[in-house]
Each structure stands twice: as C-alpha cells, then as structure tokens.
Amino acid sequence: MRKSIIFAAISLILTLTSCEFFRIGYEVGQKQAEQEALRIQNTVIDSLNTSLGRHISLWKIRAGNQPGPENPGFDDTQWDSILLDRKFDKSLYRYFEQDGYVWLRSSFRKSNTPLPVFLEVYQLGASEIYINGRLMKTYGSMENGQIEGYNPSKRPFMVMLDSLPVQKIAVKIALKKGSVPENGGFRKEAVFNLTLHNSDYNLAAREISFMNKSFWSIIKMGVFLVLAIIHFSFFRTENRQGSNLYFALFSLCLMLTEFLSFYEAKYNHDPAWVNPLDGLIILLESTLAKIFFIVALYQLFHRKKGFLYYLLIAGYCIIPLAYRFASTELIASLIEFVMSTLFFVILIKIMTEAINQGKRGAKIFATGVLLPIVLTFVLVFVFLAISIYKPYNILSENNPGYIIGKYTGTLYTGVKDVIMAICLSLYISMEFTRVNKTLEAKLADIDRLSKEKQSILESQKEVLEEQVKTRTAELHQSLETLKATQNQLIQTEKLASLGELTAGIAHEIQNPLNFVNNFSELSVELIDELKELEQEENPDKGLKAELLSDLAENQQKINHHGKRASNIVKGMLAHSRAATGERALTNLNELADEYLRLAFHGMRAKNKAFNSDFKLETDPDIPELNLVPQDFGRVLLNLINNAFYSVYEKSKRAAGDYKPLVEVKTEKQDNRVIIRVKDNGSGIPEEIRARIFQPFFTTKPTGEGTGLGLSLSYDIITKGHNGSLEVKSTEGEYCEFIITLPV
Amino acid sequence: MKILVVDDETDIKDLFLQKFRKEIRSGAMEFNFATSGEEALELLKGYDPESVLILSDINMPGMTGIELLRRIREKHPATPPEVMMITAYGDDANRNTAMSLGANDFLTKPLDFNELKTKLLK
Numbered sequence: 001m002r003k004s005i006i007f008a009a010i011s012l013i014l015t016l017t018s019c020e021f022f023r024i025g026y027e028v029g030q031k032q033a034e035q036e037a038l039r040i041q042n043t044v045i046d047s048l049n050t051s052l053g054r055h056i057s058l059w060k061i062r063a064g065n066q067p068g069p070e071n072p073g074f075d076d077t078q079w080d081s082i083l084l085d086r087k088f089d090k091s092l093y094r095y096f097e098q099d100g101y102v103w104l105r106s107s108f109r110k111s112n113t114p115l116p117v118f119l120e121v122y123q124l125g126a127s128e129i130y131i132n133g134r135l136m137k138t139y140g141s142m143e144n145g146q147i148e149g150y151n152p153s154k155r156p157f158m159v160m161l162d163s164l165p166v167q168k169i170a171v172k173i174a175l176k177k178g179s180v181p182e183n184g185g186f187r188k189e190a191v192f193n194l195t196l197h198n199s200d201y202n203l204a205a206r207e208i209s210f211m212n213k214s215f216w217s218i219i220k221m222g223v224f225l226v227l228a229i230i231h232f233s234f235f236r237t238e239n240r241q242g243s244n245l246y247f248a249l250f251s252l253c254l255m256l257t258e259f260l261s262f263y264e265a266k267y268n269h270d271p272a273w274v275n276p277l278d279g280l281i282i283l284l285e286s287t288l289a290k291i292f293f294i295v296a297l298y299q300l301f302h303r304k305k306g307f308l309y310y311l312l313i314a315g316y317c318i319i320p321l322a323y324r325f326a327s328t329e330l331i332a333s334l335i336e337f338v339m340s341t342l343f344f345v346i347l348i349k350i351m352t353e354a355i356n357q358g359k360r361g362a363k364i365f366a367t368g369v370l371l372p373i374v375l376t377f378v379l380v381f382v383f384l385a386i387s388i389y390k391p392y393n394i395l396s397e398n399n400p401g402y403i404i405g406k407y408t409g410t411l412y413t414g415v416k417d418v419i420m421a422i423c424l425s426l427y428i429s430m431e432f433t434r435v436n437k438t439l440e441a442k443l444a445d446i447d448r449l450s451k452e453k454q455s456i457l458e459s460q461k462e463v464l465e466e467q468v469k470t471r472t473a474e475l476h477q478s479l480e481t482l483k484a485t486q487n488q489l490i491q492t493e494k495l496a497s498l499g500e501l502t503a504g505i506a507h508e509i510q511n512p513l514n515f516v517n518n519f520s521e522l523s524v525e526l527i528d529e530l531k532e533l534e535q536e537e538n539p540d541k542g543l544k545a546e547l548l549s550d551l552a553e554n555q556q557k558i559n560h561h562g563k564r565a566s567n568i569v570k571g572m573l574a575h576s577r578a579a580t581g582e583r584a585l586t587n588l589n590e591l592a593d594e595y596l597r598l599a600f601h602g603m604r605a606k607n608k609a610f611n612s613d614f615k616l617e618t619d620p621d622i623p624e625l626n627l628v629p630q631d632f633g634r635v636l637l638n639l640i641n642n643a644f645y646s647v648y649e650k651s652k653r654a655a656g657d658y659k660p661l662v663e664v665k666t667e668k669q670d671n672r673v674i675i676r677v678k679d680n681g682s683g684i685p686e687e688i689r690a691r692i693f694q695p696f697f698t699t700k701p702t703g704e705g706t707g708l709g710l711s712l713s714y715d716i717i718t719k720g721h722n723g724s725l726e727v728k729s730t731e732g733e734y735c736e737f738i739i740t741l742p743v
Numbered sequence: 744m745k746i747l748v749v750d751d752e753t754d755i756k757d758l759f760l761q762k763f764r765k766e767i768r769s770g771a772m773e774f775n776f777a778t779s780g781e782e783a784l785e786l787l788k789g790y791d792p793e794s795v796l797i798l799s800d801i802n803m804p805g806m807t808g809i810e811l812l813r814r815i816r817e818k819h820p821a822t823p824p825e826v827m828m829i830t831a832y833g834d835d836a837n838r839n840t841a842m843s844l845g846a847n848d849f850l851t852k853p854l855d856f857n858e859l860k861t862k863l864l865k
Contacts, residue, residue, distance in 0.1 A: 507802065510831050514853040515754055522761045550761055557754055604802055608836055613805045 056106050056169070056194050059084055061092070065101040065172075070130035072168040076105045084193060087329075088184025092191055096175040100125075100147060104171040108196060117161055118197035120154040122190060124271040125175035129194075132162050142174035149176060149271035156197065185275035186282055186323045217262040223418055224255035227425050234432055241435075246296035247421075247428055253289035254417055257281055282320045286336060289417075290316045293424075294343070300428065301350050301359075308346055315339040361430035368423025493708040507601045508568050512561035519554040519561070526551045567594075586627045588673065589618035592664050595633050599640040600662075603648065610648045612660035621668045625741065631720055635713040639677040639737045640664065642709070645700070646681025646735060671743045678736040684729040692727065717741075745790060746863065747775045749783040749799035749811060750829070762856045772863070780806030784814060793823045796863065798850075801830040801837060809840055816845040827862070829854065 060079040068074055082091060084104075095102045119137070121127065126140025126149050136159045140150035161167055173192050180191060231248035235241060264277045291313055298305060315335060322332035347369055354362035526547050533539045533547070596616055603610050640662065647660035665676045684692060691697050693714040698707035717725040723741040748759055756776045766772040777783035780803060787795065797815065801808035812826055827848040828841040838849045848862065 507831050518758050
C-alpha cells in the first residue's frame with residue numbers, strides 16, 4: 001500500500017511537471033514565432049507594444065450616447081485624452097456616471113492592407129466597435145436604454161481592414177449602473193480593454209493554448225479531487241487523525257479554485273458574475289485553502305498553536321477583505337506576500353524540527369514543499385544570469401531570461417500547490433501506514449497477551465477447581481462429622497433424659513418388685529397356714545375360704561406388679577433405642593400417665609428437696625393413635641421434666657404459700673387430639689420464646705441441659721407426626737405447651 | 744393399737760392386712776390406710792393421737808411424708824403419736840431430715856415385716 005502510494009505520487013508529480021514544462025516549451029515557441037512574424041513584416045507602428053498583441057492605450061473619451069463619433073472624420077479634438085489600463089481605471093469609470101454611455105476613439109496604423117486583424121476584448125458592459133465608420137462587432141446589447149452586458153473574455157474575432165494608412169477605431173460602451181463596484185471589486189478588472197493582433201496572429205496556436213490551459217486545469221482538479229477523496233476516506237477510517245479531514249478540505253478548496261478559475265476564464269460571459277466569482281476564488285484559494293493547510297500541518301506535526309499560528313490565520317482572513325475594499329491590489333498582494341513568507345518560515349521550522357525528531361517521511365515532505373521554492377529561486381537566478389550575460393533589454397520580450405523568469409512565476413504558482421499537496425498527502429499516507437502498522441503490532445501484542453492471560457486464567461481455573469474440590473471434600477467430611485455428631489448428640493439427649501429417668505425408674509421398678517416379693521412371701525405363708533388348717537380336726541371353713549381367696553388375689557397381684565415392672569423396663573429400653581421406632585397404635589392417656597409418673601419420680605430421685613403436685617386429666621374419648629410411642633413418650637417426658645424443673649426452680653425462690661403444680665391434660669376436639677402440659681412455674685420470657693425450639697438453646701446451667709430437648713420434641717411432633725407444638729406463657733405465672741395431633 | 748399406714752400405693756393395704764392377719768384377727772392391731780398425706784391428716788382428726796402409730800411413706804406426690812411428719816409434729820411436738828417413716832431411698836439426708844423433724848423410726852423399702860412386727864409390738 002505504501003509503495004503504491006509513493007509510486008502514484010511520483011508519477012503524478014512527474015506528469016504535472018512534464019505537462020508544465022511542455023506548456024512552457026510550447027508557449028515559448030509560440031511566442032518566438034509570433035515575435036518573429038511581427039518582426040519580419042515590420043508592421044509594428046504602435047509604440048505601446050504588449051507581449052501578446054497591441055493593447056490600445058491612448059484614447060479620446062467623451063460621456064454620452066449621441067451618435068456621430070463612429071464616423072472616421074468626426075472631430076474629437078475637444079475630447080478628453082485618456083490612457084486605458086488593463087486593470088480597473090477610476091478615471092474611465094467616472095465617465096459612465098452620467099448616463100452609463102461612453103464613446104472612445106483612437107487610431108492605429110496598418111501599412112499592409114487589406115489585411116485581417118484580430119481583436120480581443122475584455123469588458124464588464126456592452127459595446128459596439130466601429131473601425132473606419134463600420135460597425136465591426138457588437139457585444140451585449142444597449143438598445144432602448146436596456147443594457148445587457150457581455151464579456152467575450154478575450155475570445156478573438158477577425159476583422160478585415162480597408163487599405164488605409166490610418167485606421168480609425170471608435171467604441172461605444174454602455175455600463176449598467178451599479179454592475180461594477182466603485183473600486184473595481186476583487187480583481188479590479190478593467191471596465192473595457194481591447195487588444196489588436198496582426199493578421200499573422202496564430203489563431204490555432206491561441207486555441208491550443210486555451211486547450212492546454214483546460215487540460216492543465218482538469219489535471220489539477222483531478223489531482224486535488226483524488227487527494228480530497230483519499231484523505232476523507234482516511235479520516236473516516238481513522239477518526240483520530242483530524243489532519244486528514246483538514247487536508248481533504250484543503251484539497252477540495254484548491255480543486256474548487258481551479259474549477260472556478262477555469263469556468264470563469266472559459267465559460268462565463270456575464271459581467272455580473274465576474275466579481276462574485278473572483279471573490280469566491282480568492283476566498284477559496286487565499287484564505288480557506290491556506291487555513292486548512294496550516295491547521296492540517298499543525299495537527300499532523302502536533303504543533304502547539306502559538307502567536308504565529310493565529311497571526312497567519314488572521315492574515316489569511318484579511319486577504320479577501322483587502323482585495324475587495326482597498327483601492328488597489330497592492331495592499332492585498334503585500335499581505336499575501338508577507339503571509340506566504342511567514343508561512344514558509346513556519347513550514348521550514350516545522351520541517352527542521354520534524355527531521356530532527358527523526359519523523360519518517362518528514363524529509364520527503366520537506367523536499368516536496370521546498371522544491372518549488374528552490375526551483376523558483378534557481379530559475380530567477382538563471383533569468384538574471386542570462387539577462388546580464390546576453391545584451392538584451394532586461395524586460396524585452398526577446399530576452400530569453402525574461403521568458404524563463406515569466407514562466408518561473410507560472411511554474412511557481414501553478415505547480416507549487418500541487419506538489420505541496422501531494423507531498424503532504426504522501427506524508428500523511430506514510431504516517432497513516434505507520435500508525436496502522438503500529439496498531440497491527442499492538443493488536444498482535446494484545447492478542448499474544450490475551451492468549452497468555454487466557455492460559456494463565458485456565459491454569460488458575462484448574463487450580464481453583466482443584467481447591468474447590470478439596471474444599472468440597474473437606475466440607476463434605478465436616479458435614480459427615482457434623483451429622484455423626486448430631487446423631488451422637490441426639491443419642492446423648494436420649495441418654496440424658498434416660499439418666500433423669502433412671503432414679504424414677506428404679507423407684508418405679510422397686511415398688512412393684514417389693515409387691516411381687518411380699519405377695520409371693522405372703523402366699524407361701526398362706527399355703528403354710530392352709531396346710532396347718534388341713535391338719536386341724538375341725539378346720540375353720542370360713543378361714544380356709546378366706547385364705548384361698550387371698551391366695552388367689554395374691555397371685556393376681558404378683559402378676560400385676562410383675563407386668564408393671566416389665567412394662568417399665570420395656571419403656572426404658574424403647575426410650576434408649578437409637579433407631580427411630582415404628583409407629584404403633586398407642587393409648588395416649590396411658591402414655592401420659594406413665595411418663596408423668598416417671599418424670600415426677602425422676603425429679604424426686606435427683607433432688608430430694610423437690611416436690612410438686614401433679615394432675616392428669618384425660619379424655620376417655622381419645623382413640624388409640626398411630627404414633628411412634630418411644631418418640632412421643634420422649635416428647636412428653638421432656639415437656640413434663642421441663643415443667644417440673646420450672647416449678648422446682650420457682651419453689652426455691654418463692655414464698656411459702658406457693659404450691660407447685662404440673663398438669664397434664666388430654667382432650668379430643670373434632671378430628672384432633674390436644675395434649676397440654678402446663679406448669680405454674682416461672683414461665684418463659686417473651687424475648688426468648690421464639691428461640692426455645694432452636695437446637696442447643698437452653699436456660700439451664702451449663703452441664704444440666706443439652707439444649708436439644710425442645711428442638712427434638714418440635715421435630716418429632718411436626719415432622720414425625722404432622723402435628724404442631726406451641727407454647728403459651730406469662731412470665732412468672734405459667735407456661736403451657738400444647739401439642740396438637742391429627743387423628 | 745391403731746396403726747395408720749400412709750402410702751400412695753393402694754396394694755400396700757392388702758399387703759399389711761395379710762401380713763398382720765393374725766394380729767388383726769386377735770385384735771392386737773387395728774390398721775387404717777391413707778393414700779396421701781392430706782388424707783392421713785384428715786383421718787387423724789378423728790383419732791386419739793395417743794393410741795395411734797403412723798407408718799408413712801416419704802415419697803408421695805403432693806404432700807410428702809416429711810411434710811406430713813412436720814404437720815403432725817406441729818400439733819404434737821413429742822411422741823405420741825409415734826411416727827415411723829418408710830422410704831425407698833434409704834439415704835442419710837432423708838433419714839436425718841426425718842429424725843430431726845421428730846420421727847421415731849426410719850425404715851427402708853423393701854420392708855422387713857418381721858422386724859416391723861417386732862418394733863410395733865414393743
């Protein structure tokens with residue numbers, strides 16, 4: 001991409017340079033031919049020669065519209081004399097102020113007649129041109145006071161002259177009021193000027209020259225348009241580079257300048273458009289293009305905008321105003337010259353710094369920018385050298401140095417912009433390419449880095465996963481341990497409540513066993529007594545019957561108390577069994593009775609000082625329920641134990657009239673069974689009521705309670721039996737646990 | 744001799760009636776039974792305290808034997824009535840409490856009826 005851009009740029013420069021040299025060469029040749037022709041025929045009589053023809057300068061002038069001056073014999077001796085310049089002439093303009101019409105008269109000599117001559121006219125109004133009294137040409141119209149201007153823009157027309165030694169020429173000019181600004185507008189074009197060419201005037205060469213100009217203009221337009229498009233697209237692809245945008249605008253301005261100049265020179269014949277077009281061209285070329293170029297340059301080389309920068313911008317802004325409002329072009333030219341000098345100074349400074357900073361492409365740019373200037377100086381030097389060496393008048397048209405010097409100016413103004421634009425474009429493109437390459441390298445870096453990061457992340461991920469696995473395993477282990485611990489705790493809780501029971505159980509077993517022993521001993525005694533009675537001669541039959549019935553009764557009692565002891569042992573075993581028991585139809589009332597007594601005796605056995613009254617109120621309508629008896633018994637035992645504990649604690653502090661009482665009440669309501677365990681102990685404070693079912697929550701001193709009793713009870717009732725366990729309490733008065741079971 | 748037996752176990756009645764069958768039949772002893780301290784105090788109201796011997800279990804729901812003893816000794820600080828305490832827990836604490844409250848004797852379960860008989864007949 002970079003190579004092709006350089007190649008294209010070099011080709012363009014070569015093409016443009018060769019085109020211009022071709023044009024110079026051609027025009028020099030043409031010029032020489034023309035001069036040669038004039039010299040050979042020796043017809044040059046007008047003292048005021050111009051390079052391209054004879055510009056008639058000396059005229060007689062009179063304001064007004066009256067006919068007559070067209071006649072060759074008209075007496076104009078009383079008229080004013082005037083020298084007409086090619087530029088706007090205020091002295092001429094003044095004559096139009098009367099009614100817009102002016103007559104001009106002059107004469108020229110032509111020895112070799114009849115011969116055709118060629119006339120070139122540039123004007124801002126309408127005109128009628130008479131030679132020897134004949135109307136030769138009318139430009140525009142001025143009939144009936146209606147003035148329509150027409151500018152032939154020096155398009156030549158041919159006139160056949162009569163064979164007279166002195167040719168009389170008269171021109172009537174009409175200028176529409178207000179069509180020309182009083183100071184001549186931007187370019188200060190002449191209101192009227194006329195140039196005569198000899199018969200040998202090479203019309204074809206003139207046309208070719210016009211064509212060459214067109215060709216040159218079109219090439220320049222193309223170049224600038226292409227540059228504008230390239231840099232607009234650069235700007236779009238790389239937004240950060242504002243220099244691209246400004247450079248594109250610069251190119252666009254030059255393109256438009258070229259186009260408008262070309263259009264004005266070749267196609268615009270309406271004098272009314274001359275001044276606006278001139279203004280537009282000046283604005284584009286001398287102000288906008290310059291400003292855009294400077295801005296682009298400053299951005300491109302990252303220059304700080306200092307005093308010089310703003311001075312330049314301001315100067316370029318003033319130029320169109322200077323052209324428009326100053327009475328001569330001199331001021332504007334002066335400003336333009338100063339600004340250009342300043343600009344080149346800045347340019348050289350920037351270039352030097354860029355080269356010193358080692359900016360790639362800066363040298364190419366510098367060469368390109370400075371080349372036209374250097375070339376101009378070289379050519380001016382050559383011009384001076386030749387002028388001094390050859391014995392020509394320094395400003396003579398025959399002086400080759402003059403010709404070279406003249407085209408040096410053309411080269412400088414025509415090619416300078418193009419070369420500069422191309423070189424800057426080249427530089428920008430190189431920068432662009434460099435930035436792109438840097439970006440590519442950075443992208444590759446980023447890609448590499450992200451890949452590295454990715455691999456690091458992956459390895460980290462693996463490590464993390466490994467850690468997570470380990471942690472999970474550890475957690476799992478902890479969970480298992482916890483579960484085991486929980487089971488052990490539950491077991492401990494069971495054993496703890498069993499421990500509380502042991503004393504009660506011992507008592508409960510001791511009593512029936514005593515009965516068993518006593519009644520069996522009694523039975524033996526009764527049998528002995530019966531035997532004695534048998535041996536008596538007159539046995540007391542009543543006594544015998546009594547003894548027998550006692551004996552029978554005793555057996556029943558032995559049996560009853562044996563079973564009683566056995567049941568207690570069974571219950572104890574069931575209670576301590578680790579595995580969750582199976583459901584069985586259970587008589588709730590009996591269960592409640594059994595555990596109430598067990599709990600009471602357990603408390604008694606533990607604390608000798610303990611005493612409490614207890615009541616059991618059962619509802620005989622309660623059916624046998626499908627429960628897990630040992631689980632449910634544990635709940636009852638737990639609740640009743642708590643109740644006894646509470647009343648005992650309160651009795652230790654309470655006044656003498658306090659009667660501890662624990663009530664267990666069973667009740668059937670519709671299709672539910674309600675078991676209430678109520679005590680008149682110290683109650684449960686409201687603030688801890690919500691927490692009592694939480695595991696390990698206990699109000700007992702350390703070592704006395706596991707904190708699992710109520711928690712387990714809650715689980716057994718709610719999860720194991722689909723029931724509910726609620727608590728009601730007033731602190732210091734009572735506490736009531738209410739179990740509700742579905743039937 | 745009137746003997747009041749206080750125990751929450753109802754079968755104690757049959758046990759005593761049979762054990763002391765001969766004494767009851769001969770009229771040497773007369774047994775009454777109460778299942779709680781409250782009932783015992785109620786019964787005692789109708790007795791001449793001098794002719795009553797009280798045998799009481801300590802371990803009862805509600806009023807305990809110790810409490811009963813204390814109440815009796817409130818009214819009758821000295822013997823009679825003679826009060827013998829019976830308990831399944833033959834620990835010193837209970838015994839000391841009972842003795843300090845004015846119990847005449849302290850027996851442990853299971854009861855040795857021969858010993859009891861001897862003591863009663865003294």
